Amino acid sequence: MRPVAIVGSLSLDSAPGREPFPGGCPYHAARALSLLARPSRIVTKCAATHRRLLLGPLLALGIPVSWRTAEATTGFELIRDDDDRIMAVTSIGDGWTEDEARSWVSPALESCEWVHVAPLLRDEFSAGALEEIARGRILSLDGQGLARSPKIGPLALDADFDRDLLRHVSVLKLAEEEAAAILEEINAESMAGLGVPEVIVTRGSRGALIWAAGELTEVPAKPPVPNAAATGSGDAFAAIYIAARSRGRSPRVAAARAAAFVGAMLSRHLAPALSRED
Numbered sequence: 001m002r003p004v005a006i007v008g009s010l011s012l013d014s015a016p017g018r019e020p021f022p023g024g025c026p027y028h029a030a031r032a033l034s035l036l037a038r039p040s041r042i043v044t045k046c047a048a049t050h051r052r053l054l055l056g057p058l059l060a061l062g063i064p065v066s067w068r069t070a071e072a073t074t075g076f077e078l079i080r081d082d083d084d085r086i087m088a089v090t091s092i093g094d095g096w097t098e099d100e101a102r103s104w105v106s107p108a109l110e111s112c113e114w115v116h117v118a119p120l121l122r123d124e125f126s127a128g129a130l131e132e133i134a135r136g137r138i139l140s141l142d143g144q145g146l147a148r149s150p151k152i153g154p155l156a157l158d159a160d161f162d163r164d165l166l167r168h169v170s171v172l173k174l175a176e177e178e179a180a181a182i183l184e185e186i187n188a189e190s191m192a193g194l195g196v197p198e199v200i201v202t203r204g205s206r207g208a209l210i211w212a213a214g215e216l217t218e219v220p221a222k223p224p225v226p227n228a229a230a231t232g233s234g235d236a237f238a239a240i241y242i243a244a245r246s247r248g249r250s251p252r253v254a255a256a257r258a259a260a261f262v263g264a265m266l267s268r269h270l271a272p273a274l275s276r277e278d
Contacts, residue, residue, distance in 0.1 A: 003039035003064075004242050005109050006030065007133060008118035008142070009093050010046040010054040012075040013231070022054045023076060025118030025142060026065075028232030029239035032261065034061040038243050041066070043108050045094065047073040066108035070094040074120045076155070078231060085231070087155040092121065098128030106132055114138045114246040116173075116238050119145025127164040134168035140242050141165070142234075143174035147181045157181035163195075171198040171245070173238045188216040198251050200241065202234050207259055212251035219255040221263055233262050 006029045013023035026044040033040040045068045046054045054073070059065055074093035080086040096105070096119075109115055115137050119125050124145055133139060146161040159182040166172065172194060176186070179201045183190040191199040191211035199211040207221035237258045244254035 001039055002111055002113045002246070003041050004033070004239070004246050005041045005043060005112040005115045006033075006118060006239060007043040007096075007105060007109070007115060009070065009074060009096075009120055009124070010044050010050070010058065011093075011120055012046075012050055012054065012073045012091070013078060014075065014090070015078040020053065020075075022057050023231065024054075024074075024120060025116070025235040025238070027054070027058050028235035029116065029118070030058055030061045030063050031232070032236035032239045032265065033243065034063055036240075036243060040064075040239075040243070041108065041112060043105055045070040047071065047093070049073075066104070068100075068104060074124075076120075089121070089150075089152050089155055092150055092152065093124075095123060096125045096129045098126055098132055101129040101132035105129075106135065109133065109137065112137060114140065114242045116140040116142070116171075116242050117145070118142040118235065118238070119148075121148045121150040122146060122161055123150050125165070127162060127167065130165060131168050134170075138170045138245075139168055140171035140173065140238065141169045142238060143172060143178040143182070147174075147178040166194060166196055169196050171200065171242070172196045173200045173202065173234065173241070175234055176201055176203045191216065200237075200251075200255060202237055204233075208237070208255050210251050210255045217252050217255075219252065219259050221259050233265070236265055237262050 008025045011023035014020045026042045042065045048069045050073045072093045075090035077088045147157040149156040179186045201209040208219045210217045240258040240261045241254045244257045
């Protein structure tokens with residue numbers, strides 16, 4: 001069984017009344033993947049000054065990690081953490097270049113077929129880097145890399161992205177607010193217009209929408225968990241989704257599994273049946 005992979009930078013997150021803590025898809029997706037009896041790999045980077053704080057907890061999850069030093073780490077302040085999350089960008093880290101993708105990222109992904117690339121902000125991955133990572137692989141992309149403006153201050157979303165970024169993307173995952181920023185409407189026509197074979201719009205406690213094979217399907221979520229933190233739930237969804245798709249599950253079945261898994265994680269009562277792939 002070929003491993004699935006997550007590629008992206010770790011982030012330095014903070015919140016009122018808390019010490020800084022690890023963030024970014026590599027960490028949150030690894031938490032989900034560590035609960036699956038499923039080969040996986042994380043490819044990531046952060047500044048050397050944050051290595052102990054950010055990389056240590058990731059390594060503790062027991063998933064193979066390929067890491068490189070970055071000049072700077074992207075940081076976020078979580079002002080409100082629920083379905084209506086409010087965030088601010090506190091620092092902007094390094095991007096991922098085509099040369100970097102060719103020199104060490106692609107070799108680290110040699111055995112992987114499904115790869116989820118998770119930019120923290122727009123322009124973090126160049127179109128050339130995505131093309132290199134997608135070579136011989138099925139590429140999933142987090143919509144944060146399209147909608148999130150790379151500016152210090154309150155996190156802003158807009159549609160000012162290069163559509164060439166989508167040329168080699170097979171799966172695009174958008175949070176609902178990201179979809180609202182880049183689509184005229186969140187409907188089948190607009191999702192199809194992106195030109196990506198599979199488009200997922202996660203809607204928090206209202207489940208997800210899946211555009212695939214010319215059809216728009218609604219996938220319900222588990223009942224809402226009171227006061228549940230939203231941070232990382234979309235990353236967990238993406239990880240479980242590509243893990244299920246890599247085993248031949250349909251987009252609808254993969255999304256339903258991912259929604260159930262995230263609901264169980266949020267309730268802190270992960271059922272044994274969800275902790276392995278059947």
